[in-house]
């Protein structure tokens with residue numbers, strides 16, 4: 001921080017304050033994490049200076065000898081980590097990665113299926129305010145009202161009657177396992193592509209704590225910055241061959257007359273279809289993160305994320321807090337505030353928890369009776385606090401603090417007491433010990 005401290009004290013101060021916030025608070029947003037110093041260093045490297053449109057050994061600019069080495073390592077490591085036949089590491093983030101898959105496989109107006117946003121799907125899975133819902137025809141599937149679970153038989157019936165060209169499996173706020181194999185079987189029955197968007201659970205999949213969509217799924221997209229613990233960005237992985245070439249893209253041929261491969265459709269949708277130059281500094285950091293995820297300790301990390309989520313869920317329920325689906329199988333927990341007489345008060349609770357040093361986000365619950373701006377849920381997750389080394393006993397302390405705040409979200413004394421407990425706790429689990437910017 002020496003240079004930025006003197007050249008730009010305002011931004012330096014904002015960075016220092018953010019580090020202090022992260023060190024002192026308990027980070028429970030399930031899509032966030034704390035990357036290693038090595039990942040931070042790769043992101044802050046001179047690769048940010050380079051332009052490298054194209055792919056390794058097929059670039060449009062000179063001076064690519066080291067970019068190519070880096071990108072090939074990133075591709076190889078991701079392939080090993082997820083068992084992928086083909087990997088594209090260039091997508092700038094999760095939304096552009098998903099956009100590239102739509103762009104590669106669907107035509108404007110084509111029909112696809114995705115999980116309803118209010119029940120835990122992502123904006124890019126067909127929300128009417130997103131490109132996916134505006135440019136393509138989305139038919140949402142939903143969780144069951146009673147159980148709040150996905151019913152694969154119902155989704156199958158819906159797919160048979162709707163005949164979508166693609167089905168997206170994946171979640172942002174669904175606390176249970178996704179049955180990727182069942183999704184693939186449905187897709188094969190109705191001649192649809194299957195895109196598994198594992199953005200949230202990529203770390204669990206890489207660490208063996210959740211079933212992997214490969215080897216059977218057509219396409220996987222994932223962000224790299226959530227449970228996978230890399231830089232902000234995304235990758236797309238797919239099978240080489242296009243199972244549905246003759247049905248949907250018979251005209252797409254190579255120069256020698258052979259069918260265009262799925263991997264080629266994806267690569268050309270990313271570049272030159274949607275993006276220009278890749279962010280080489282971020283891709284270098286992705287490579288570092290994939291290397292870390294290939295270490296045996298990452299398996300332990302992934303399993304501890306799930307153990308911690310289960311422990312936190314159990315403690316919350318012991319305190320009388322209602323959870324969507326009454327628990328969790330993955331890294332996330334969705335609190336249903338309605339039985340706590342806080343319908344539509346997610347924002348109030350989020351703010352009260354913020355004041356207590358606990359960072360969460362308000363979220364809709366399935367069949368949300370209020371609005372997305374003032375929803376009736378709070379979403380929690382354990383990837384970041386597990387990175388800090390916290391275990392089941394710390395989950396209990398945090399859950400008790402959350403329960404106290406939910407029971408008295410406007411009681412300043414309660415909030416203050418919880419905040420001092422949280423400060424006490426986080427002091428014992430330094431995030432970036434000895435980081436220079438603390439001085």
Ligand SMILES: *Cc1c(COP(=O)(O)O)cnc(C)c1O
Pocket residue numbers: 031093094095096098122124170171172197198199200223233
């Ligand atoms: C986070 C997320 C995305 C989008 O990622 P961004 O990097 O925020 O664009 C897409 N799909 C799912 C399932 C996600 O959880």
